Amino acid sequence: MTVTTRFAPSPNAPLHLGHAYAAIVAHDLARARGGQFLLRIEDIDGVRSRAELIPEVLADLAWLGLAWDGPVVFQSRRLAGYAAAGERLKAMGLLYSCQCSRAEILSAARDSGPDGPLYPGTCRARQVDPVGAAWRLDMARAVALAGPLEWTDESAGAQIARPELFGDVVLLRKDAPASYHLAATLDDAADGVTLVTRGRDLYQATHVHRLLQALLGLPVPTWHHHDLLIEGDGRKLAKRRGSPSLADRRKAGENGRALAENLRTRRFPAGISLGVGLMEEP
Structure with missing residues (x-):
């Protein structure tokens, strides 16, 4: 290949x-x-x-x-592609709108993940005006739908995907068309990238990207996480x-x-x- x-x-x-x-x-x-x-x-x-x-x-x-x-x-x-993926995930019942500010999240968070304080799920079960809102992935529902997943790093070998470490991540931002997680995953698939190289500071993000690949039916590359x-x-x-x-x-x-x-x-x-x-x- x-x-x-x-x-x-x-x-x-x-x-x-x-x-x-x-x-x-x-x-x-x-x-x-x-x-x-x-x-x-x-x-x-x-x-x-x-x-x-x-x-x-x-x-x-x-x-x-x-x-x-x-x-x-x-x-x-590629904005249309990001929007289309977002609509697909919404149709699957996997995204919900969120109007929480960073300060509100910090004050309510009880646990931390690789990106910092985990979102406490404040907006998950309530009706939120989607205008100007961020859209979060219902992580528990997404993980249950995707089932067990693996990914491979060239140095560390086969890894069990653990996207739940990140909690309900934002996929569609208030201030940008898509989050890094969604945009990078879609772009690597669109570009035919078979070996994703990036720093070890992004190692944990691969858990989320592997989940998105499963949900959206995207090809799965190999990863190479290098030192910084x-x-x-x-x-x-x-x-x-x-x-x-x-x-x-x-x-x-x-x-x-x-x-x-x-x-x-x-x-x-x-x-x-x-x-x-x-x-x-x-």
């Missing part, structure tokens, strides 16, 4: 070394196996998505010596903390192909290493 991987950055801030490493992993796995490496721009995050950064993303990847196959894919051109580039305090590189951008390095005249080779051979800049990384605050 032909291997297809993808790199899927969000254009809400410049790319940094962590993105470079993730792109290199996806690119090199595809090339080593005679497959395809795709580029997808995840540009549906409301006002945070900045169109002016997209040319910078393309320039950064070319500077690293990474070539993608086929045209660049944009999530913003982390700073001296153990936290992963993050755009919001001002980690050095690839664009700054590129414009300063640094050799991008040499940088890529250093990342491949695990020669990292001072103060940066490879590891699992501490969980980011939600």
